[in-house]
Amino acid sequence: MAEIAFRHVSKQYQNASQAAVDDVTFEVEKGETCMLLGTSGSGKTTLLRMVNRLIEPTSGEILIDGRDILKENPIELRRRMGYVIQQVGLFPHMTIAENIRVPEEISGGWTKQQMRARVDELLMLVGLDPTEYRSRYPRQLSGGQQQRVGLARALATNPAILLMDEPFGALDAITREHMQEELLNIQRGVRKTILFVTHDVEEAFRLGDKIAVMSEGQLMQVGSPIELLAHPANTFVSRLVGADNILRQLEYLPVTIAMVQELNPDAAPVSGEPPRCPSTATLLRAMLMLIEKNVTALSIYDEESGRIIGYITLSSINHEITKSGGRVKSETVVQ
Ligand code: ADP
Ligand code: MG
Numbered sequence: 001m002a003e004i005a006f007r008h009v010s011k012q013y014q015n016a017s018q019a020a021v022d023d024v025t026f027e028v029e030k031g032e033t034c035m036l037l038g039t040s041g042s043g044k045t046t047l048l049r050m051v052n053r054l055i056e057p058t059s060g061e062i063l064i065d066g067r068d069i070l071k072e073n074p075i076e077l078r079r080r081m082g083y084v085i086q087q088v089g090l091f092p093h094m095t096i097a098e099n100i101r102v103p104e105e106i107s108g109g110w111t112k113q114q115m116r117a118r119v120d121e122l123l124m125l126v127g128l129d130p131t132e133y134r135s136r137y138p139r140q141l142s143g144g145q146q147q148r149v150g151l152a153r154a155l156a157t158n159p160a161i162l163l164m165d166e167p168f169g170a171l172d173a174i175t176r177e178h179m180q181e182e183l184l185n186i187q188r189g190v191r192k193t194i195l196f197v198t199h200d201v202e203e204a205f206r207l208g209d210k211i212a213v214m215s216e217g218q219l220m221q222v223g224s225p226i227e228l229l230a231h232p233a234n235t236f237v238s239r240l241v242g243a244d245n246i247l248r249q250l251e252y253l254p255v256t257i258a259m260v261q262e263l264n265p266d267a268a269p270v271s272g273e274p275p276r277c278p279s280t281a282t283l284l285r286a287m288l289m290l291i292e293k294n295v296t297a298l299s300i301y302d303e304e305s306g307r308i309i310g311y312i313t314l315s316s317i318n319h320e321i322t323k324s325g326g327r328v329k330s331e332t333v334v335q
Pocket of ligand 1: 179
């Protein structure tokens with residue numbers, strides 16, 4: 001069962017001419033990181049905040065573990081979710097340890113000793129040395145370090161779901177990349193269900209198992225990064241994800257997408273099979289192998305069976321990535 005399910009969810013603010021969120025339906029599986037990607041004003045924050053009931057939908061349903069959240073106590077509901085925002089929102093007059101303890105104190109049932117141990121454990125998880133940082137105040141931390149504390153606090157009571165609203169949006173590019181790596185590392189261990197708002201396509205591709213693309217309150221498409229690149233549902237998605245961005249295609253698309261069944265005689269090696277490349281490699285990796293080995297073709301093998309399933313050449317890669325415009329399924333183009 002999906003951990004979070006949106007069913008025809010709409011939000012119409014008073015005095016607004018257009019719905020901020022318009023009939024959105026999709027699901028997020030347990031342990032999945034789902035990115036909400038869209039330009040400013042597309043309804044991402046509104047959709048996210050309906051999950052912890054900071055905003056109530058005008059119509060539609062949101063189910064968590066199959067249960068309608070509108071039938072639950074909002075306070076109880078929020079305890080089961082961590083919430084991380086760009087502004088972090090640490091209390092300035094409280095130490096780092098006290099800030100992280102807030103959710104535990106609210107939820108109750110923790111002894112002082114348990115809380116102390118948990119704070120240290122969380123600080124280590126987010127890459128801050130507890131002895132150095134637990135007694136500091138927020139102003140004595142950099143923006144990136146404060147964001148780490150925000151993440152630690154969101155994880156404090158071990159919630160199943162994490163809601164993140166442009167958490168790294170205010171950080172410089174290098175720190176942001178660090179934090180993205182860190183989140184991927186943490187997520188490999190803790191496996192939360194994460195709903196993550198961003199307007200940064202690169203961030204969506206780097207972090208997302210799945211990306212939900214929003215525009216003017218509507219869900220344009222939901223799918224894996226590869227699905228969005230290889231089969232954008234309409235020209236909006238195609239432009240946004242850069243289906244015509246050659247580097248991104250090389251970086252994310254699997255080699256199998258440009259595979260051919262037979263080599264034409266020009267590309268075939270004089271003797272024997274071409275060098276082998278696994279079917280899980282990206283186009284970029286295959287291209288680097290072609291250059292490095294100074295060959296015209298690679299044979300693609302299935303990693304389980306070890307069998308050769310096709311071939312790839314520079315020209316088959318070129319053919320695939322230059323047809324990008326043709327990828328958009330014409331019947332679904334939004335006018
Ligand atoms: P995003 O997070 O994608 O930038 P938001 O969900 O914040 O988008 O906003 C979606 C739309 O709803 C925007 O047009 C915004 O102006 C409008 N909006 C957001 N909050 C309110 C509000 N409290 N009252 C009226 N309109 C709002
Ligand atoms: Mg927003």
